[in-house]
Amino acid sequence: xxxxxxxxxxxxxxxxxxxxxxxxxxxxxxxxxxxxxxxxxxxxxxxxxxxxxxxxxxxxxxxxxxxxxxxxxxxxxxxxxxxxxxxxxxxxxxxxxxxxxxxxxxxxxxxxxxxxxxxxxxxxxxxxxxxxxxxxxxxxxxxxxxxxxxxxxxxxxxxxxxxxxxxxxxxxx
Amino acid sequence: xxxxxxxxxxxxxxxxxxxxxxxxxxxxxxxxxxxxxxxxxxxxxxxxxxxxxxxxxxxxxxxxxxxxxxxxxxxxxxxxxxxxxxxxxxxxxxxxxxxxxxxxxxxxxxxxxxxxxxxxxxxxxxxxxxxxxxxxxxxxxxxxxxxxxxxxxxxxxxxxxxxxxxxxxxxxxxxxxxxxxxxxxxxxxxx
Numbered sequence: 001x002x003x004x005x006x007x008x009x010x011x012x013x014x015x016x017x018x019x020x021x022x023x024x025x026x027x028x029x030x031x032x033x034x035x036x037x038x039x040x041x042x043x044x045x046x047x048x049x050x051x052x053x054x055x056x057x058x059x060x061x062x063x064x065x066x067x068x069x070x071x072x073x074x075x076x077x078x079x080x081x082x083x084x085x086x087x088x089x090x091x092x093x094x095x096x097x098x099x100x101x102x103x104x105x106x107x108x109x110x111x112x113x114x115x116x117x118x119x120x121x122x123x124x125x126x127x128x129x130x131x132x133x134x135x136x137x138x139x140x141x142x143x144x145x146x147x148x149x150x151x152x153x154x155x156x157x158x159x160x161x162x163x164x165x166x167x168x169x170x171x172x173x
Numbered sequence: 174x175x176x177x178x179x180x181x182x183x184x185x186x187x188x189x190x191x192x193x194x195x196x197x198x199x200x201x202x203x204x205x206x207x208x209x210x211x212x213x214x215x216x217x218x219x220x221x222x223x224x225x226x227x228x229x230x231x232x233x234x235x236x237x238x239x240x241x242x243x244x245x246x247x248x249x250x251x252x253x254x255x256x257x258x259x260x261x262x263x264x265x266x267x268x269x270x271x272x273x274x275x276x277x278x279x280x281x282x283x284x285x286x287x288x289x290x291x292x293x294x295x296x297x298x299x300x301x302x303x304x305x306x307x308x309x310x311x312x313x314x315x316x317x318x319x320x321x322x323x324x325x326x327x328x329x330x331x332x333x334x335x336x337x338x339x340x341x342x343x344x345x346x347x348x349x350x351x352x353x354x355x356x357x358x359x360x361x362x363x364x
Contacts, residue, residue, distance in 0.1 A: 021235070022231060022234055045234050045263075047230070047234075047259065047262075047263060048259070048262065049255075050256070050258050050259055051255055053223070053224070053253075054224075054227045054253070054255065054256055054259055055227075056224070057221060057223075057224030057225075057227035057228045057231065057253075057256075058227045058228070058230055058231040059231060060221075060224075060231065061196070061227065061229060061230060061231025061232035061233075061234075061235070062231035062232070062234065062235045063235075063353075063357075064194075064216055064228070064231070064232050064235070064353065064356050064357060064360070065194075065231065065232045065233075065234070065235025065236040065362065066235055066357065066360065066361075066362025066363075067231075067234070067235035069231060083220075083221075083222075084221060084223070084224055086220050086221060087220065087221040087228075087349075090219070090220060090349035090350075091349030091350055092349070092350045092353065093353065
């Protein structure tokens with residue numbers, strides 16, 4: 001059994017076991033450990049993006065070439081992806097997004113709330129299957145399901161990691 | 174001096190082999206690619222503006238033994254210009270990003286683009302640490318680019334100065350799921 005704090009490692013192992021070879025990301029504190037694991041793995045190509053929508057196009061190209069890709073971002077990044085998500089919708093590409101939430105639980109920064117508050121609505125409008133995770137114990141099971149649905153059935157799938165799971169951001173040191 | 178777009182596309186794809194995979198931008202370059210002859214290894218874009226170069230990157234990383242040519246317009250490239258930074262970091266040896274630049278948004282009524290107003294995409298690409306950046310303005314430059322594309326051995330960016338004409342549209346298939354399945358079958362992947 002892993003301790004709850006190990007959930008980013010479980011996430012990494014699940015993606016790796018699921019055959020993910022390209023990981024696009026805009027850096028996010030909630031994904032820091034996962035990004036570190038991806039960067040350290042010689043079998044995984046980590047692709048730092050200038051904006052999240054690049055990762056949607058990257059994943060489509062990867063699938064055209066027979067590889068599995070995922071996109072890591074925080075909730076604000078989903079807003080940047082909306083039009084590019086037309087690509088997996090029009091072509092039925094697999095699109096697996098791992099979204100860390102901002103603007104909900106214990107959020108200090110009010111500017112994170114406008115986008116954070118519409119994540120569920122945006123995902124529904126973009127025809128994404130959503131797996132929302134609030135407890136560390138649920139991460140691995142949800143990740144396995146998300147990988148299977150995205151690549152096994154060429155679906156848009158979002159795994160949404162709640163702010164309670166990630167923890168409170170410390171603003172004063 | 175500038176080149177005629179259909180002739181430029183034909184020159185780049187002359188003698189094309191099965192290891193060349195092509196992603197155009199939406200709009201005029203998509204029609205240009207279709208006009209050069211349909212091919213299972215073309216992935217026509219009918220949308221996803223700003224995404225052509227990144228689709229090319231994902232494809233190039235997944236298919237390192239094949240060559241990938243993204244052939245898009247200046248407006249499409251400008252919308253996703255950050256992709257040049259992303260590609261500059263990854264440096265896939267098998268990716269060429271070629272921009273047909275007339276300084277205009279052709280599909281929407283020939284409004285001027287930033288490239289037409291002085292933004293130099295060759296310098297942008299060079300500033301993004303893409304190793305080989307070409308400014309193609311004549312037949313000799315085009316022939317050189319076509320030869321480099323055949324023996325691609327490093328990330329390549331090229332701006333091709335094209336004339337502001339609008340040849341008749343040649344419409345390729347537009348069922349995205351069918352295009353994807355056709356392309357993947359041609360490349361031989363089913364994972």
